[in-house]
Amino acid sequence: MKDLFDLSGKVALIMGSSSGMGKAIAHILGLNGAKVIISSNDKTACEKVLAEFQAENINAIAIPCDVSQKEQIDFLVSETEKTFGNIDILVNCVGIAIAGSFLEIDAESFEKTMQINLQSAIYLTKKVIPKMQAKKDGAIIYLSSLSSVRGNKFLGLYGISKAGLAQLARNLAVEFGPDNIRVNAISPGVIDTEFAKPMTTNPEVMAKRVALTPLRRIGKVEEVAGVTLLLASKAGGFITGQNIIIDGGTTISDGN
Template sequence: MTSPLFDLSGKVAVITGSSRGIGFASARLMAAHGAKVVICGRKADACEAAAAEINADPGFDSGEAIAVPCNIGRKDELQTVVARANERWGRVDIVMANAAIHPWTGSVLDLRDETFNKFMQVNVQSSIWLAQMTLPGMLERGYGRFIMVASVVGLLGDPVTGTYGLTKAADMQFVRNMAMEFASRGVCANCIAPGTFKTEMARSQWEDPAMVAWYQQRNPSKRFGEIDEIAGVALLLASRAGGYINGQTIAVDGGHTISFR
């Protein structure tokens, strides 16, 4: 039996990058708690497969999913995602901006303008677009949840992944700004900042024995995260249970960011 605090029956969630990994686990868990979910990612077949898996689960009484392929760096495609949600269910109550790119690493001295602009458009501006497309409806209904998936590299300095971290720090500031503007009107905006999880984006880390040894030495939990451990936090922030959490960045990192060693 679903607790009323976590019940998402009647709510509609748009989750970017949800055909696999953290996004799919979050979509599946929200659907299990009653939400209608829009699965979006760049590959149509992967989106369709993810939506089909959710719809085939007999345990999801009211949860349902549709697939809408989307490149979040293209505003018109994001508009199509939101339009499809509204056409199907008449609303968007929850946005989880999970998709991001990490196409380059290196010194800021070598950062090219076009690379920086691509980072910012996909990782930051796309979330602003989504907010502009969905928050008016949330404010009208007096209920909304805007969840951004950032990263602990937005909290820490790094000479190699600094540009990616810069975009994630921007995400954290964006939810603080939204909380100040919209919290009194029923809309909560928060960030989840994952440590290293076994996702495709982090494959170069968890397949590197030297990185694994370093991470296990520094991280108090001595392991990488499991995807469901992010999904649980996403469910909390999407539901009534998270209604008094606003403008926060929650590090889900096994204690990595609190470790001095």
């Protein structure tokens, strides 16, 4: 029982890990023994996080990557394998949200959202999964969103792309389960991050949202990180194909 959350010897690549939920996830995986690859399109932020982790004796490297560029994803995977070996745990925390109503969606917004939020995850997973198959072991976790399970007036395109990640997790869980590869999605509600600032800094919006959330608060990045650790470790060894909602109960509220 004592090693249920132990990730010693595991190699964990966390995309979008220079801030917010991604950083918290990389931190908790590293604290539990994983060799961590910090990656985002912000080189300076990646290097800053790396210095913080190294000060805590976390075994980590930083490899910046713009996921809209396939050659950068190729480089990321090859450098990771060169330094740490094959990837055991893949966590995808990358995402952009372009607000607007349905009739405002144009080709540029659609292509950019799908490329960054969904297509890059598919491409990266295809690079990583054959090595997981070969050793009959692997854990893949996609950061989806509460918007993937609810209707959205102004974040509809974002919700569509994130729903694609949740469905991708289900598809891959079925296809690669016989290879002992577990694939899950996590759908956070409102979490205290820079990404959520347009909502969390609006008192009127937050008063309504909190009133409709049974726990009467927004979430913390460490609460998302904790669930990710569960899914990445032996403790979550019989969980696959799920979209785990972390929202303080927002989706089950009775609206009163």
